[in-house]
Amino acid sequence: MQTRVVIAEDHLFVSQGLVSALSSIEGLTVLQTVANGIEAISAIRKHRPDVAILDYNMPGANGLEVFLEARRWAPETRFLVLTGSMQAEMLAQMVEAGVHGVMLKDGSEAEIINAVRQVRAGRTMIGASAQRMLDSASGTTDLTDRELAVLQAIARGHSNISAAALLGISPKTVDTHRTSVMRKLGAHSTASLLLTAVRAGLLDPDSLR
Amino acid sequence: MQTRVVIAEDHLFVSQGLVSALSSIEGLTVLQTVANGIEAISAIRKHRPDVAILDYNMPGANGLEVFLEARRWAPETRFLVLTGSMQAEMLAQMVEAGVHGVMLKDGSEAEIINAVRQVRAGRTMIGASAQRMLDSASGTTDLTDRELAVLQAIARGHSNISAAALLGISPKTVDTHRTSVMRKLGAHSTASLLLTAVRAGLLDPDSLR
DNA sequence: CGCGGCATCGGGTGAACACCTGATATTGAA
DNA sequence: TTCAATATCAGGTGTTCACCCGATGCCGCG
Structure with a gap:
């Protein structure tokens, strides 16, 4: 299966690691890597990738903002958001907003590759740590x-x-x-x-x- | 030159990436990788590595806490702290405390490798982004x-x-x-x-x- | 003594805000 | 079909803000 990917990650070291890790997925092409949220929106609009891998914390627009904006222009793109740390409320918001995949960066390379595969295959996946955070979170936001x-x-x-x-x-x-x-x-x-x-x-x- | 290293990083994906990146440094041995601050202190006490690479945000004890505690048992070890994001105040604290190297994770693999080399060679290094933060923070807390x-x-x-x-x-x-x-x-x-x-x-x- | 830092205060301006009123269109659920 | 929620947009108002210019007085330091 063809998989065209855009990566948005402001930590260059991590971005390079992602490109390297994803090279093991057959048929996967990294169309572009960008380092801030505004560029991420542009790249997704331009490329309409199959999967967009977004870091949550980025200058210009965070992962959720990119998702909310970019999906209006690329409705077929599926989004996987990675985050180093996040409050449970924001995690809940992203799930509620319909992000296709969310995981914390405590996952191994293999887990991240698996997440990309699941998202690409049309499944919604939540990483184990993220799920634990959600389970222990009570609040739901009522902002649209x-x-x-x-x-x-x-x-x-x-x-x-x-x-x-x-x-x-x-x-x-x-x-x-x-x-x-x-x-x-x-x-x-x-x-x-x-x-x-x-x-x-x-x-x-x-x-x- | 021999370089014995301990890595403390709670993001498994990043930890794996560091091990991989450091493999390009001739003579470097990764003695142990740990995922939280308490284990980091133990590993550094046990191994007395040449260089300890610490993530700032870790469960149990953060990078600064690990540094302050571990240097008492391994005074020859040199410390490089990596961080995804940090308040300028904390950055200043670490520099003041005498951490040998500080850099933000926006650096590339090459920059991180260079940082490890510099720290190992006895130099104190501050990454470009970290230096910018320190420079722009010098007056920000001077409120009357x-x-x-x-x-x-x-x-x-x-x-x-x-x-x-x-x-x-x-x-x-x-x-x-x-x-x-x-x-x-x-x-x-x-x-x-x-x-x-x-x-x-x-x-x-x-x-x- | 001179000077800089701080606290205080005044004139002013255009932009921005916080909230009032109202409206239409779309969507999904009952 | 109806209705509520949401998104969008308009008219408007008085208040508040962000910043421009200027000033005096006090204190501590060199």
Whole structure:
């Protein structure tokens, strides 16, 4: 089976390791490797790969943001997100958002290769550690996809206007989602919105840069 | 030159990649790989390696803790700490503590190999990205008492006007401190101010309500 | 004494925000 | 079919922010 892959990973050493590991999969072609979230969206739009392997923590846009945006342009692409560490809330969000594969980077090379194979074959897979985290997590977020996308954009310092340009919607729509998020989190200023979201595990300061 | 190495890295995939990469260094022997900080201390005590390669984020004890404890038993061992992401404050702490090498995981395989060589050769090395973080962090935590007070008030959701009432000063003064804090942290919106401050360890989301 | 750092405060501006009102279209479930 | 949830978008308002310019007074250090 042909497998065309895009890899998005800002740690060059890990990216090189992934390319090397994936070379053992027959019929697999790595179309492009990129090092930040914005480039990942572009590459996925351009190549419409079979599988996109995304690191969660990347500059410009994190793995979930890339997934939410890129799938609108490449609906057939299946996504595997790898992460070194992540809060359970974010893990739950990604599963709920429909990411096809999620695993922590504590997996071996063989486990990662297996994950790529499963995702390519149309199955949804969650790595063992990720599953354990999910099992022990109680909370579920009630932000919609778009609300979350707007929250992430705000957290990256975007004004409503530039968030609108980034997401391809009207500033009034950003305004609407922003207001909705604030109402849901009980925040009345941007500052308290941000800290409440961090506390709720909706934002990871280290993955937003 | 003989190089005996212990590797401590909880991400199995990365650990395997390191072993593979280091195999290209002539005369280098990987004595043991461990996956958490406590085991790292034990292995270093047992083997007294020439070089210990430590991941910063590990269960049990982080890279700095391992360094501080293990060097008491293996004073000849030289330490290279690798990290995926880290706050500048912690980076500064490790440099100050005397870790022989620090680099972010955005380096390529070649850069990591070079780092191991330099550390083994007795030199202290700081990776390019780590150095940039240290350079840009040198002034970021230099907030005055009043600036910090204003930052805290903002984080609690106060507008400039209500922060002024809280601190017994004019809103213009709040404005001045606020602008100064933003300049020092390089932020251009309230959102990025908050997250930058959290990342810099200036704000603790859990203690602000 | 001179100077820099800090705290304080004022004038001002245009952009941005927080929230009010309203609307249409799509989707999935009952 | 109906309805609720979601996404999208518009009109609007007063407040707030981010930054521009300027200033004085106090303190500690060289």
